Amino acid sequence: MVKDIFTFFSRIMKGDRVALGQAMTLVESERYSDRVEAIQLLELCHQHLPARDKSIRMAISGAPGVGKSTLIEALGLKAIAQGHKVGVITIDPTSSVSHGSILGDKLRMPGLSVSPDAFVRSSAAGSVLGGIGRRSFELMTLLEAVGYDIILLETVGVGQSEHIAWQLTDGFVLVLQPGGGDELQGIKRGITELADIVIINKADGSLRDSAAISKSHYQNAIHYLAPLRNNWDPKILMCSALKNEGIDEFWDVLRLYMDTRWYANQKEIERNRQNHFWISWSIGITANQLLVNHPVVQQKLRERLSGNENRSIPIFKAEYEIEEVMKELIVPSTTNNI
Numbered sequence: 001m002v003k004d005i006f007t008f009f010s011r012i013m014k015g016d017r018v019a020l021g022q023a024m025t026l027v028e029s030e031r032y033s034d035r036v037e038a039i040q041l042l043e044l045c046h047q048h049l050p051a052r053d054k055s056i057r058m059a060i061s062g063a064p065g066v067g068k069s070t071l072i073e074a075l076g077l078k079a080i081a082q083g084h085k086v087g088v089i090t091i092d093p094t095s096s097v098s099h100g101s102i103l104g105d106k107l108r109m110p111g112l113s114v115s116p117d118a119f120v121r122s123s124a125a126g127s128v129l130g131g132i133g134r135r136s137f138e139l140m141t142l143l144e145a146v147g148y149d150i151i152l153l154e155t156v157g158v159g160q161s162e163h164i165a166w167q168l169t170d171g172f173v174l175v176l177q178p179g180g181g182d183e184l185q186g187i188k189r190g191i192t193e194l195a196d197i198v199i200i201n202k203a204d205g206s207l208r209d210s211a212a213i214s215k216s217h218y219q220n221a222i223h224y225l226a227p228l229r230n231n232w233d234p235k236i237l238m239c240s241a242l243k244n245e246g247i248d249e250f251w252d253v254l255r256l257y258m259d260t261r262w263y264a265n266q267k268e269i270e271r272n273r274q275n276h277f278w279i280s281w282s283i284g285i286t287a288n289q290l291l292v293n294h295p296v297v298q299q300k301l302r303e304r305l306s307g308n309e310n311r312s313i314p315i316f317k318a319e320y321e322i323e324e325v326m327k328e329l330i331v332p333s334t335t336n337n338i
């Protein structure tokens, strides 16, 4: 609970990192009283956004272990050296989704973790939905209000999360490692098509040659794809995040991307598109939580499943009955009209 939201907000705006961390916890909290305060806080942030409109939000996605965090560390430090402030939102590596390193992001991003010009936030497992944070969008707004202008959203490539990350950001970086086709990389069909920048990471040591082969493979593949964005053809780069090689080129491409994307009122259009996607996505999750977890629905579900071991009632009928229960909860006694 925050005593005075205005004092809290001004602490955050003055660069109080402890307060910023607390604000993020508040925003991610599911408690009703926290939610009310979080919305007040985000409203205040929103009022400060117009002055901060130079930011870019990039999704950094890829299969577990390809080197996303190491790459963010290298790119982030480069951006800071160029005078930017870098906000990173990532998924707690101990989460059940990423099965990531036990060492944690603080160790994966040692420079960014201690830099006064960076803020690294890991979403806890509980607030993670299939590789993306439930409140990542709000956290990006918070970071921008405070003045972070390069926002990097690390998402673990599992199922739908890349599509959601694509929708919530200004650009999509797909990180791959050398060798193997999409399936071997753990990349779902269609994900390569989303990429604005493809990074073949780990192009070092014995993997360097196969990185070059992977690069030309993806270069060819992407050649046949219709570009998803106006004025931008996807770029494919090779780098070694670990050895800090190819990071300057990555930065240059990112700068070019930013310059190309932010012409005229393109940013307005993009951010509106993100807002529209986000609100539908978010209310969908809420509706699911409220309705599916409703005690009456859960009770009916238990009844139907436990009373139906011999499958005397067809599963379709059971589903229909639960559907009717849900309709009745939303609009009592008008189920036949929906």
Ligand SMILES: Nc1nc2c(ncn2[C@@H]2O[C@H](COP(=O)(O)OP(=O)(O)OP(=O)(O)O)[C@@H](O)[C@H]2O)c(=O)[nH]1
Residues within 6 Å of the ligand: 062, 063, 064, 065, 066, 067, 068, 069, 070, 071, 093, 098, 099, 100, 101, 108, 156, 201, 202, 203, 204, 239, 240, 241, 242, 243
């Ligand atoms: N050889 C080599 N190893 C790398 C490179 N980048 C990252 N690694 C190693 O790959 C492993 C995973 O790196 P992370 O940066 O944690 O990968 P990640 O994609 O963020 O992993 P998750 O968050 O768990 O999905 C670590 O052991 C890194 O040291 C690279 O450029 N070259």
Ligand SMILES: [Mg+2]
Residues within 6 Å of the ligand: 068, 069, 070, 090, 093, 100, 108, 154
């Ligand atoms: Mg990581």
